[in-house]
Amino acid sequence: MKFDYPDDSLTLHTDAYELSMMQTYWKKGMGNRRAVFEAFFRKMPFNNGYAVFAGLDHIIRYVKQLRFTDSDIEYLKSTNQFDDDFLEYLRDFKFTGSINSFEEGDLVFNHEPIIQVDAPIIEGQLIETAILNILNYQIMVATKASRIKSIVGNQIVMEFGSRRAQELDAALWGTRAAYIGGFDATSNVRAGKLFGIPISGTHAHALVQVYMNDYDAFKAYAETHHNCVFLVDTFDTLKSGVPNAIKVAKEFGDKINFIGVRIDSGDMAYLSKKVRKMLDDAGFPDAKIIASNGLDEKTIQNLQMQGAKIDTWGIGTKLITAYDQPTLGAVYKLVAIEDENGNLVDTIKLSNNVGKMSTPGKKQVWRINDRADRKSEGDYITLVDEDPRKEKSLNMFNPNFPLQQKDVEDFTARPMLKPIWQDGKFVYDEPTLEESRQHRFESLNALWDEYKRDLNPEVYPVDLSQKCYDNKLKLIHQVHEYVKSLNK
Ligand SMILES: Nc1ncnc2c1ncn2[C@@H]1O[C@H](COP(=O)(O)OP(=O)(O)OP(=O)(O)O)[C@@H](O)[C@H]1O
Ligand SMILES: O=P(O)(O)OC[C@H]1O[C@H](OP(=O)(O)OP(=O)(O)O)[C@H](O)[C@@H]1O
Numbered sequence: 180m181k182f183d184y185p186d187d188s189l190t191l192h193t194d195a196y197e198l199s200m201m202q203t204y205w206k207k208g209m210g211n212r213r214a215v216f217e218a219f220f221r222k223m224p225f226n227n228g229y230a231v232f233a234g235l236d237h238i239i240r241y242v243k244q245l246r247f248t249d250s251d252i253e254y255l256k257s258t259n260q261f262d263d264d265f266l267e268y269l270r271d272f273k274f275t276g277s278i279n280s281f282e283e284g285d286l287v288f289n290h291e292p293i294i295q296v297d298a299p300i301i302e303g304q305l306i307e308t309a310i311l312n313i314l315n316y317q318i319m320v321a322t323k324a325s326r327i328k329s330i331v332g333n334q335i336v337m338e339f340g341s342r343r344a345q346e347l348d349a350a351l352w353g354t355r356a357a358y359i360g361g362f363d364a365t366s367n368v369r370a371g372k373l374f375g376i377p378i379s380g381t382h383a384h385a386l387v388q389v390y391m392n393d394y395d396a397f398k399a400y401a402e403t404h405h406n407c408v409f410l411v412d413t414f415d416t417l418k419s420g421v422p423n424a425i426k427v428a429k430e431f432g433d434k435i436n437f438i439g440v441r442i443d444s445g446d447m448a449y450l451s452k453k454v455r456k457m458l459d460d461a462g463f464p465d466a467k468i469i470a471s472n473g474l475d476e477k478t479i480q481n482l483q484m485q486g487a488k489i490d491t492w493g494i495g496t497k498l499i500t501a502y503d504q505p506t507l508g509a510v511y512k513l514v515a516i517e518d519e520n521g522n523l524v525d526t527i528k529l530s531n532n533v534g535k536m537s538t539p540g541k542k543q544v545w546r547i548n549d550r551a552d553r554k555s556e557g558d559y560i561t562l563v564d565e566d567p568r569k570e571k572s573l574n575m576f577n578p579n580f581p582l583q584q585k586d587v588e589d590f591t592a593r594p595m596l597k598p599i600w601q602d603g604k605f606v607y608d609e610p611t612l613e614e615s616r617q618h619r620f621e622s623l624n625a626l627w628d629e630y631k632r633d634l635n636p637e638v639y640p641v642d643l644s645q646k647c648y649d650n651k652l653k654l655i656h657q658v659h660e661y662v663k664s665l666n667k
């Protein structure tokens with residue numbers, strides 16, 4: 180096994196079949212044909228009413244570094260699966276196409292294109308794997324984080340998941356996605372350094388075990404830190420942990436900032452109420468109770484229902500692993516391809532399952548908001564040459580149930596797929612992480628509560644324009660005719 184390539188890149192982070200197809204396109208002289216790919220997902224994560232878009236920053240970093248290095252080419256050669264002339268071509272490979280995308284912190288919905296790559300087919304094909312790899316994870320974590328943040332409201336939620344994440348990259352980028360989803364801080368120090376996410380933390384049971392008693396451990400911590408949260412459940416929360424935390428807090432007085440205590444096991448409703456009373460009675464009404472241990476939006480809601488007195492939440496496993504659903508299932512489909520005469524021709528992938536059919540043509544997604552109350556009426560997918568801002572009234576209908584429809588007037592229409600690359604030039608003025616995090620808050624404000632409830636939310640309308648719908652029917656018909664002609 181060899182890990183020490185000085186010129187390793189992320190370019191080979193792709194499925195072998197992408198490179199195999201690239202070789203075919205190139206050898207057949209089709210590599211430069213313009214192709215439009217769009218990524219979308221079919222099912223809302225966690226059955227939530229919305230998903231939070233995250234991952235664009237990582238995609239940008241990935242595309243910016245796309246080059247086949249010497250060791251990449253050498254490795255491909257060693258597989259004996261690629262021809263030398265094709266490998267020589269790869270030496271000068273760079274991304275020359277266009278990418279349009281939703282922005283981080285945007286709300287996204289199933290069946291709409293969330294990122295669009297319009298590039299020579301050879302380039303668009305290569306980047307499928309990494310784009311899906313990134314989006315399929317980060318959107319899950321950002322959405323899970325948003326569900327949790329919505330339940331805790333103004334209370335602080337800290338991301339504690341690094342030890343449980345599926346490896347180092349997931350811990351790092353998952354933390355970033357959680358921050359976009361509304362988390363307030365992370366325990367991952369590198370995420371603090373790289374992304375500027377506030378870092379935060381308490382101490383582990385090990386500290387208490389080292390001293391073999393709560394008092395000595397808390398005292399040692401207080402002697403070496405100003406801000407103090409004491410973990411009180413190592414031996415006995417009510418009989419030893421909390422009384423000793425209070426004792427140390429009283430002894431140190433103003434010399435420390437006694438933030439509060441953390442509970443990490445046991446019945447957290449029962450314990451937190453008891454602990455609250457002990458802290459209040461001891462003259463620490465402002466001391467916070469922090470809870471951790473297997474929490475997510477469901478346990479938090481249940482604890483709230485039981486009247487638990489918890490102020491701050493530390494959340495690991497169930498957030499960083501997107502515990503309830505292992506992947507978003509986003510796919511990347513070819514929607515248009517240039518023919519031999521230079522015309523861009525729409526393409527479709529049929530399926531027996533109507534929900535699995537792709538929607539042909541290069542498209543734009545428009546967020547339609549009511550002009551007066553600014554609330555979202557739904558998303559409206561058009562072919563790229565349409566502009567609903569020129570219309571006075573929009574007929575929005577459900578493409579799967581066209582009778583389900585409404586006419587919308589007095590609306591604003593915002594194009595959601597924003598230019599990131601144009602003809603190989605990076606054109607995006609990337610927002611800061613803070614701005615993306617804030618953007619999620621603002622985007623949620625524009626969504627009616629019916630779509631935001633965490634259980635059985637209303638289905639947000641994602642509609643096709645008449646032209647886009649007719650185009651889809653036309654292509655389905657064309658393919659049916661073609662298949663029929665084969666069987667004659
Ligand atoms: N009052 C409560 N209502 C609902 N769920 C709770 C309550 N108190 C704790 N929980 C949750 O129940 C789960 C199990 O708690 P428990 O303390 O038994 O965990 P554990 O992992 O077995 O503990 P330990 O860390 O000591 O091994 C955790 O996910 C915890 O968040
Ligand atoms: O439960 P999570 O949401 O993943 O939160 C992170 C957990 O990590 C720490 O536990 P530790 O690694 O010490 O193991 P523990 O479960 O035995 O406490 C911490 O005390 C939390 O319990």
Ligand SMILES: O=C(O)c1cccnc1
Binds near residue numbers: 339379
């Ligand atoms: O700082 C903490 O309390 C912490 C950090 C990571 C995991 N569990 C707890």
